[in-house]
Amino acid sequence: MKNMLRNVFHSPRFVVGFTIFMVMLLTVLIYPYFITRDPLLGIGKGFLEPGTYVSVYDTNNAGTYRVELPEANENRLESTIPVKDRQTMLDFLKAKGVDVSALDTSNEKFHELIEVWKENYDEADAKKNKYEGFSTQAKRNELRRLNNRLSEDTSAAMSVTKGEGDSATTTAVAGSDYVKVDEVANSINLPLGTDNFGRDTLTELVKATGILDDILMFIANIFTVIPGFVLLILIYSALGAESRGIVTCAVIIGITSWVWTARSVRSQVISLRNRDHVNLSKLSGHSLFRIVTTDILPYIASYVVMAFILQVSSGILAEAQLSMLGLGPNPNELPTLGLMMNWAKLFGAYTSSNAWWAYFPVILMIALISFSLNLMNTGLDQVFNPTLRD
């Protein structure tokens, strides 16, 4: 047994594939214990970019600490008027004909830029003259807002008033006041942003992968094949929307596609049946069970595992295809990889809003599952075929 394990882990390919697979599996299994939120809960409004979102309300409630960051001012300036906006200013000035050769978007030249801007920008003037690139109403509005922001004093005194009326308390907020993120009552880390419904994509992803893995483990014969697809669609649409649970989906995919594997494994076994070592086993009086397990199975193991992997991959794809067509499992129950793709497509993730995080991780996940399983199978060559061992 020990020898067997040593052989199994011998191949570097196997180890790599195994690691990827185990990492995904463990993440999928452990994540729900930490994040117990329902993945289908909409928490954002529309697509939110990946990042950490901190509640402003709670920040103000949390205790403050005094921290002096040397780059604090710069960061502030940077966030009030980011580079993008400074570039807009430069572009406007250039369009107006002002010499901007000495100016750029850097922090050092910031004040200069503001000076030049203040000299040259006038709202009425911009409206009247319709400078190139800034002729539309939208653009001019943008410039106006920009101008207003500039007029704000970035280091103006700020205070927060809590409560109303007589019981209102006001506390001053200094630039050096920081809060510890952990103490803020509500913050959320969204490494993968949210999808169109405002749901945390990462949590969904984990749940979707996890469930699919569960199904693979529990139901022994999930084999999918694309030619059975038409049959699948027909059965599925006939069933109606309510009964389209995730289990039903899996079962149906399984039922329509075991034929291919069964037939090929059968032909392999038939060719093996007549081999000499099987005959010798019979002559030695071994029971049928023993002949099948020791003389036939090891020889076709590699083949069967390969078939399994291929079908797992196509199973995932078939489910994804079904879901994208809208025929997948009931969307209100659970997310699945295919459903996530579907929503991304429906709500314009790739076309209008460029929210790559809504569909790219799904694709990556599907690819990684197939890839890691395949890698494991190749690496197991030496186990399946002892003549290749060194």
Place this chain on the structure above:
Amino acid sequence: MAKKMLEVHELTTKYITRQGEDVYSVDHVSLDIEEGKSLGIAGESGCGKSTLALSLMGYYFPPLHYTSGEIIIDGKNISGMDPDVVRKTVLGSEVAYIPQAAMNALNPTRKVGKFIEDVIEAHELPMDKKQIREMAEQRFAKLGLPVEALDKYSVELSGGMRQRVVIAISTILSPKVLIADEPSSALDVTSQKMVIKMMKDMLANGMVKSMIFITHELPLLYNVTDDIMVMYAGQIVERGTAHEMVFDPIHPYSRGLMRSILVPEEGTRDVKLTAIPGTPPNLKHPPAGCRFADRCRYATPACKVQQPPLFDIGGGRTYRCSFSVDQLKEVYAHEDE
């Protein structure tokens, strides 16, 4: 003296294993064949006869590498030539090699006639399809092969027929030397006869000028080739005419081989079959002395230390042993009593 078609001087070739070790499977082998003659090479598996056949082509596929020695075909030295030049000018036109189980090498999706076209094309000969077809038909007729076979697929032919077709295709350019490695072992007795007859005819009517026949079946060699050479562990241990070798072998190994021949003839049942116990030495670390010493009944301690030279006792007869012919003959006579 008739013209020598093939002369080999001290040819040494080696295999380089995956671990980078050198295995000298052909060790300083020298031989020659005259025009119109055939040489049979016998020996057990692993003795180097197939490697020798491969090496004689002058075209080396890794892990087989040429080390030293000369191969001269009809006066032309082909050793050390550039592989591309060898491919275009030597393979097929000077030397034809037929490996074991060659009949399985025919692509089942093409007709037999096509292969002949391929050979002509590969040698860049200026013949059009009609001329090629005519030549092929003539050739087949001369060899006693049915012309219809040219339009058949290889799977439609019987095993013996396929082998003959392969031999005909390989020798379409009338090479000087034909090297056949176990051409008939996979066939039943009747097909074997057909293949052998064809090969002998080819030699007799000059389609090939000389022939090397490799097999482990001695009765076959006796009936087919003029001379027989026995190889052991990469070296030649004896050579002589077929009759001499079978009825009067000198080297203890040859003697052992000849005494293990089984033919359905009167008297076979009365003779005791002798076995040669043991296995050939590992050529990664060849022994210091005689390579056969471990298994030799007559070996003395000196044999295991000294390399025996190859003696030439005239008439093309050579053998490799430290003992003299008389000594060996005496011992054999003593045993047979």
Place this chain on the structure above:
Amino acid sequence: MKTNENKPAVSLDKETVSADTRESVSFGTRDKDFTKEPLCLSGRGVTRVFQTGKVTTVAVDHVDFDFHKGELISIVGESGSGKTTLSKMLLGLLEPTDGEIMFQGKPRDISTGAKKREYWKGIQAIFQDPFSSYNVFHKIDSVLLDCIDMRGGRNLPKEKKIEMMTEACGFVNLKFAELTNKYPFELSGGQMQRLMIARIFLLKPSILLADEPTSMIDACSRATILDMLLKLRDETGMTVIFITHDIGLAYYISDSVYIMEHGKFVESGKPDKVMLEPEAPYTKRLISDVPKIHEPWDLSTVDLLNYQS
């Protein structure tokens, strides 16, 4: 390096030549008349027909045979003659579609699994290809241990088992200590085949069926294998059914020969009679097609234009 001097470099003392009599193949029961012995296996009208779709193939066509105890019988035929199918039927791995096989004079009954296992305690086989006779996932020890189990020695102490295995390997000139814990593909073809014989040595069946056991072995090692088989036969009185296409081999070792062509036995009898004075045309052709030493090999009777597969 060739030299023309024939001066001996070493002196050869006649007396020091080792006289190892084990080198020669045993002869023990050469001219015994086996027809007087009790019947071991016999058959009347044994037939096997294969049906695949619309094609019917008659592999074995109503053959009759009588094998006696202790006899060495050769069944000689070319490929396609049906000898492998017949061997499977004799082994009980395949049922005849017609005819009867008798074991020790009485109709053979292997209708149930238990009866089959009982039958197999008395008949064993050696196959042609040593490489495919082994399960590559198991070490060779398991093959020998299996045999010990079959003979009821499952609960013997480990040392005793090793002793038995060493003895069996020794019989076939193999050292068990060197082979233990090795996988089959680490051995040479000859060693694997000899190990199969060691297996038979442990099992000591009353009938051994050897299907082309030496066709994949070198001519040099062939004699060793034959020697071992014959010795086993002499020591245990085992009946040996030898299946081969090599006529010279069959002539040498057999007590009786059956020639098979297209599923039928065309001739049978003592080797001297069948090989040297053949009567059936097929046998005559077969014998003349074999290359011989003392008699000429007539190549003129070849029909070159026959090419149908």
